[in-house]
Amino acid sequence: MTAAELTVDGLTLSAGARRLVRDVSLTAAPGEVIGLVGPNGSGKSSLLRAVYRVLRPDSGRIRVDGTDAWSLPTRKLARTMAAVVQEPGADFDLTVRDIVAMGRAPHKRLLDGDTAEDARLIVSCLAAVDAAELSGRPFDRLSGGERQRVLIARALAQQPSLLVLDEPTNHLDVRHQLQVLGLLRRLPATVLVALHDLNLAAYYCDRIYILSEGSIVSSGPPVEVLTPEMLRDVYGVAGEVVVHPRTGAPHVTFLPGQDAAAGDAGPL
Template sequence: MTAQAAALAVQDVWVRAGGRDLVRGVSLEVAPGEVLGLAGPNGAGKTTLLRTLYRARRPSSGRVLLDGHDVWRMPGPWLARRMAAVLQETAGDFDLTVYDVVAMGRTPHKRAFDGDDAADRAIIAAALDRLDVTGLAYAPFDRLSGGERQRVLIARALAQQPGTMVLDEPTNHLDLRHQLDALALVRGLGVTAVVALHDLNLAAAFCDRICVMDAGAVVALGAPREVLTPALFTDVYRVNADVTAHPETGVPQVTLRTGHRDPAI
């Protein structure tokens, strides 16, 4: 049974390392079942912030709350049953099959040394099928392409049956069809999700709100049509862009002006 979607709150989080502030006073709230897109240029602090959410990097100050519980004060198994992370690190230097990797998603729900029972196997099979990797189930994970690995890691998160998901560039390496499928899957699960994306057209199409970071701080937060403006692209990304509404859906669409560049930018 999938965990209940939780309310996620980030309260004045700072992350300092090597004498630099990587994340600077970030505060935001994600409602149960909401999909929040996390955007910004390289080095903006997106991955560092995500790492504080799933306890891979302790914040220097501030708190991360899941349904009011400070995730850094709760036991690891408590968080693992409620939150799954899909990361960019997909190097496969271990001797596991695709099935083994997806089956790891069941670990938080079992006692040590417990094997997979019929219910576990059904959940694993369903996750493999949802991500279109059933045919790779017994292939070595370390021999997959980057896109195949990414789909397997999303399948592992799905097998975990979390109520909250943190995804760092989940569409990385995926072809167009699987990019759309992966984000539609997250959107359709009803979980609380924070998704780091570089493709702002995908973020506009699949996210309820978009949070834009720059130099470790939040510089814009709101609905896609409020956040994605030509001024944002000039100020944050240092590029010229046109933003129009899709004629059928009304979703903002970003078109970069690649033919010329304003010398002032």
């Protein structure tokens, strides 16, 4: 597996008369972890849906290794890109192992069964997200956090060159949030991930794109884009940003009870 290059150029998306994303451009070099952050409704999920081909853009292009993603045959795209979405659809009447095994489908013909290598990979992917003990359980009886880890394991089983994730830490406890994001950093793949937690984005992402009202308002390394001014202008909150003495990453502290203009509340 070789990490892919992702290029989004001048992407615009609409839903009826509403503009969801406006003229967005971004790049992800092979092997980078790129974070998308911004308030609810800022366009993060819509942008990701265009990248993994659920929403067709009004204009602009999405290229994977230089090829228009919308021109690729579905099976070929599935061998290159995997997605973990916020709303995976209805409950499946399948076991956890069956769900993860779906990730191998793009790599085999229609009626092919699992090979020994498939079986090894399925076990490995479940173990990677601390879900090995869930293998035989019905997927529809899992907790939200357990389901999320299984869906991430399914994406890993696809062995993608590009992995797109929409809020993958939703429903996860702190230990599994750190485990999953640490795993993403170690993958031999390019990662595009939407995150709400700015401190997780600061620590795990190489670069961050900040969206507001469907447009990118800032982009760059976390230390450059995570600023008190950005918190005020984009999120409408007051906060402080310092370099954490142990991690070396920027660390955001919000100031509750204090609006973005002025106030006197202490840090959270």
